[in-house]
Each structure stands twice: as C-alpha cells, then as structure tokens.
Amino acid sequence: MSVHRVIEAPNAPAPVGSYSQAKQIGRLLQVSGQIPIDPQTGHILQGSVTEQVSQVLAQIDAILAHGGAGWSDVLISRVYLSTDQDFDEFDAAYGRHVPEPYPARVTVGAELAPGVLVEIEVLAVLPDTA
Structure with a gap:
C-alpha cells in the first residue's frame, strides 16, 4: 500500500483555495504552484x-x-512567467538558487494573478527508505 499524505509546511504560505501546499503519493511529492507571498504581510510580494x-x-x-x-x-519544475521578456532575469535568479544538476524544467508564459511575475511548481521523487 502506498503512502498518501498532504504536506502543510508551517513556514510557507497556507493555501488560499481548494488545494494543498503539496501532496505525496508513494515516493512522488507534488508541490503546488507557488507565487511570491510576503511572509510578513500575507500579500503578494x-x-x-x-x-x-x-x-x-x-x-x-x-x-x-x-x-x-x-x-x-x-x-521537474514547471515555471509560469507573466511575460517572456522576464526569462533571462528569471533564469539567472533560478540558477543561483537551484543547485546543479538542475532538474528538468518547463518554462511558459501565462496570465498570472495581478502583481505576480512568476509561479513555480515542482515534482520530487522522495528517497527510497526501504
């Protein structure tokens, strides 16, 4: 029987809709799309x-x-940019934060919430604990 659990990290923004921060099924951990929420105010950064x-x-x-x-x-990470013109700046910031070897990535332009320039979701494969 595979593990099913919802991840609720206290030091990340709580969901504001009908979704979870992340969900694990078996060794797969899907993190929902994250937008830049200022932890002090709870508003978009x-x-x-x-x-x-x-x-x-x-x-x-x-x-x-x-x-x-x-x-x-x-x-894999899936990235949504409000405009393709931000790709180079996004890629530089992403490359400074995410360690090599980089995960596979999809980056597309999308209409995002007002003030949001980027949204990112990731799929992780948890280490085998057996």
Whole structure:
C-alpha cells in the first residue's frame, strides 16, 4: 500500500483555495504552484522578477524540506512567467538558487494573478527508505 499524505509546511504560505501546499503519493511529492507571498504581510510580494523568484524558491525549499525532500530529489519544475521578456532575469535568479544538476524544467508564459511575475511548481521523487 502506498503512502498518501498532504504536506502543510508551517513556514510557507497556507493555501488560499481548494488545494494543498503539496501532496505525496508513494515516493512522488507534488508541490503546488507557488507565487511570491510576503511572509510578513500575507500579500503578494511587490518586487522584481529576481525578488519574486527568490521568495517562491524559499517557499518551495520549506515545503520540500517538510516533505522530506530537497532539490536533489526534484525531477521537474514547471515555471509560469507573466511575460517572456522576464526569462533571462528569471533564469539567472533560478540558477543561483537551484543547485546543479538542475532538474528538468518547463518554462511558459501565462496570465498570472495581478502583481505576480512568476509561479513555480515542482515534482520530487522522495528517497527510497526501504
């Protein structure tokens, strides 16, 4: 029987809709799309793409850690940018935070919530504990 659990990291933003921060089934851990939420105010972080990427990746770090994973366990990240013009700035910030070898990645332009420049979700494969 495979493990089914919901991840609720206390040091990442609580969901504001009908979704979980992350869900584990078996060794797969899917982290929901994270947008840059200022932990002090609970509002969208107003800032550059670099600042928003840093905040989103810090949230993902917290959720992965709470679920027993890290970036070395991430198989793929899916990135949504409000404009393709931000790709180079996004990629530089992402590359400074995410360690090599990098996970596979999809990056697309998308209409995001007002003020949100980036949203990122990841799929991790948890280490085999057997």
